[in-house]
Amino acid sequence: MKNPLDSAALNAAIEHVHRAGMPGLFAEVRDGDQVWRGAAGVADVSTGRPVTADMRHRVGSITKTFTAAAVLQQVESGRIGLDTPVGRYLPELVPGERGDAITVRMLLNHTSGLAEYLPYAYPSLKAFPVLAETSPQSLDDHRFTRFDPVDLIGMGVSAPPVGTPGGAPGVYSNTNYLLLVQLLEQATGTTAERCITRNVIERAGLRDTGLPTGTHIDGPHSQLYESWFGMIDPPRDYSVYDMSWVGPSASLTSTVADLNRFYAALLAGKIVRPSSLEEMRRTVPVVSQEGRVIEYGLGLHPMEGPGQGTFWGHGGTVWGGGALAMTRADGRRQMAVAVNMQRWNGLDSAGRPQPHPIDGALAAFYQVAMYG
Incomplete structure (x- = not known):
């Protein structure tokens, strides 16, 4: 079912998110050959520099789709077995x-x-997840910490398990993807950054996407404002940050245009074979980091709209930034959006995140972008 792009509605919806309290956001929506790009708000609250739709952005766990695709390519080549125990490799x-x-x-x-x-x-x-008992102090303490991925994996493996292997629902954990990064390096004999760049980013024809190993975002970008549930007031800029705390499992920088280009190529079978894509879209229930049970595949998760078919993609957050990219299964309708503030919800007396006008405004924007 075709939903032509309504530029006026999209412009109004993105502006509404900014007015609801988001410093700045930008997006690209595609329907076949039609393309809308828009932005609202500021990239720097101190200077008033505006956001633009072509800015680069830290996209967090959207990186996991890229990592998963790189792993599936190695499965196709026979270097990795999808149902082989990880202990055989690591x-x-x-x-x-x-x-x-x-x-x-x-x-x-x-x-x-x-x-x-x-x-x-x-x-x-x-x-x-008892948010009221947390503090954002460590975010500042570790701004320039260079973490060793093996140390981080050790923390996750030695911590009390959150479930039994293969049990349902699963529990979302970055430890899983840091292990996949190590697995990629063992299978290919090169760094995961090089493997993902050569086999996924370049194959998809992305020119503004990369896995930077420094602390800065290359090219035009927004500052990234972290609120940590109202405990950082006003929200603090964390755009300069050592991303080794997630490494190649969530440190990608990209643009909204490149994200749409990537997911279009992936769902068209141009990055992995159709049989691998079918595996990526086999879902299981997983408890998300927000505590909700979602359906999750292999580095992909679905969103369903009323009568509009299934969209596939991923969301991601870093300190101060967030993004969401979703593409309809037929590849025709696409949305990628980036926001420059995170964890804007304050906590109620029980320590639960309170509803915020940004939540409703973002949901309304997603509705217009994905379903018309």
Whole structure:
């Protein structure tokens, strides 16, 4: 079903998100050959510099789709087995019975039962998900910390398990994807950054997408404002940050145009074979970082609209920034949006995030962008 782009409605919807409290955001929506790009608000609250739709942005866990695609390519070549125990490849990182029980597929779809390492790497977040007992102090303490991925994996593997291997629902954990990064490096004999760049980013023809290893975002970009549930007031800029805390599992920088280009190529079977894409779209229930149960495949998750078909993509957050990219299964309708503030919800007396006008405004924008 065709939904032609309504530029006036999209312009009004993106402006409404800014007026609801988002400093700045930008997006690209595509319907076949029609393209709308828009932006609202500022990239720098101190100078008033406006955001523009061509800016580069840290896209967080959207990187996981790129990582998963690179792993599936190695499955296709026979270097990695999708249902092979990870202990066969990385016995020193996932030793013993767990290494025998956790497969590569379980890492990809977050059903490994391995805990999230972040609360252990960032001590002031130790009480997560009890948000009221957390503090943003560690975000500043580790702005320029160069983490060793093996140390981070060790934190997640040695933490109490969050489930049994292959059990449902799974629990979303960055530990899974740091292990996949190590697996990629072992299988290819090169760095994961080089592997993903050569085999995924360049294959998709992306010119403004990369995995920077420094602390800065290359090219025109927005500052990134973190609120940490109202505990940082006013929100603080974390756009300069050492991204080794997530490495090539969530450190990608991209543009909204490149994100749409990537997901169009992926869903058209140009990055992995159709059989691999079918595996990527086989979903299981997974508890998200927000505590909601979502359907999750291999580095992809679906969003359903009323009578409009299934959209596939991923969302991502970093300190201060967020993005969401979704493409309809037929590849025709696409949306990619980037925002420059995170965790804007304050906490109620019970420590739960309170509704914020930004939430409703973003949902309304997604509705117009994806469904017309």
